[in-house]
Amino acid sequence: MSGAGDQQPSAAPAAAPAGTLMVRGLSVKRGGRLVVGELSMTACAGTVTALIGPNGAGKSSVLKAIIGVLPVAAGTVTLAHEEVLTMERRRRARVLAYVPQRSQLSAGMSVLNVVATGRFAHQGLLARLSALDRQAIDRALVLVDARELGERRFDELSGGESQRVLLARALATGARAILLDEPTAGLDIGHALAALRLLRRLADQGCTVVVVLHHLDEVRRIADQVLLMHQGAVLAQGTAAEVLASGALTQAFGVQGDPAAPWSFRLLAEER
């Protein structure tokens, strides 16, 4: 396991395997306030990297900065040795997909059309769906087990269903790197486990998966690498077992207990 002090700007990008997402010295400001400072991480293809930390630690901001939604104050992001932050926006959308915690989509769009928006970056001026686009949409719906939802309205779906559809939209982009912001938030345990299994399967197929998670048992189930964030910086980094066993959890969350038994956690204030 490595601590925050070990985050040196790294190794030459050429040393990284193909499909690797490398973040170096990333700083993000929101409203003039630094929400992420000098963050570095490497997410390899075929692995799941989990970002954990208390609310406001800067986890979502990291994802949004990588996809170009939030302005980056400093740092670089490369995917397969190619700079992401200066990449043409359509190209970036083709290689890097993002799944928000929940979509703001409220208009009565059908599920099929929502997933089809994932092909936007592949389409020309007329934006007609090609046979390849249809194939990608169909494959994405099958992968998330949402083919039967195709004709339903997106705004009438349950939380679990809409999360699957958002994931299908991300898969339809054809990107090999997927960033997900709390994909299990609001899901029951069955749907949450199914979502995690799907992410694992995507990683096993060679995708680079970076996911923000809150539940430590989920982190333990799925993550190959964990970054514990606190106040915009990485407090601890390593395998799930290493990070969860470290004392950094206490510092980040202000709780004490056994990470293997989350019900044993107590607020530090109570202990005193």
Next chain:
Amino acid sequence: MRYWLVLLLLAAALIAGALAGMLIGHGSLHDLRLRGIFLELRTCRLAAAGLAGAALSVGGVLMQGLFRNPLASPDVLGCSAGAHVGGQLVLIATAGVTGLAAGSAPSWLVQEMAMPVGCLLGAGVSLVVLMLVAGRATGLATLLLCGVILSSLYGALSAFLTSLGQDSWQLGRALVAFSLGGVDGTTPQTLLMAVPLLAISLIAAWGWGRSLDLMLAGEEEAASLGVDVPAVRRWTLVWTAVLTATAVLLGGGVAFVGIVVPHLCRPLVGVGHRALVPACALGGAAYLVWCDDLARSLPATGEIPLGVVTGMIGAPLFLVILMRSRREGLA
């Protein structure tokens, strides 16, 4: 298939409205000496009504897409109020220069050509202010508030100009008639100016339709899918301003078209903007042509202003649509 059927029905409604409009009016077509003049006048006003209806409806589609708010209308940007004040200023200026009563217009300043320019300039001033606000990368709410402020400012200016014009009976009457909206007296020159503006705006609105579909999920999601959000904002504002200015120069102040027609069309063709733009262009044209027919056929001493008819039909119609969509959980 269903989509093309809807377009066909809307086109049929437009043609039926236009044919009815050719027959309605104070003058009789039986008089062979005047038939040609009446037909020309009615063709011009029907064309103006159709074009203004299409412009306002598609402007509504753009605004509702950009702001992700079904209650947004082309008026919210303040561009139509700006165009209105621009038109009023031209009325006053040309009355002052030419002497409206005397009717001795100098050749370089023909009022019917100056009016479109005034409307476009008025809308342009609003657009410049909006673009400055949009360029500061602020939220859509700020943009909306800016539009509301501009509308209020232009409303006050318009009232001031109307009060100024009351010294001359003819000018005062012209200013009030312009405010109430109407397509009577539209000339071929005005149409010639409006047609290219509308054609370019409609093509552009259709072109941006796919990006606006993605914007329905919010600007962050749209950006993550490859949409150039600042460009969509900028160009949607530009084309809405051109559409509203075109509508004002053709029909003055005509209310509710930009809200009602998109709401009527969405259940028929869906929420996709590329489907909505042609449907709303046809639907808006048909709607305003029928409203103009009604304005001319209702019993009154003279003609009921078109803006009054669209407001009186549009407001209750919109209420019905709103209640129904809320009941069905659509809004």
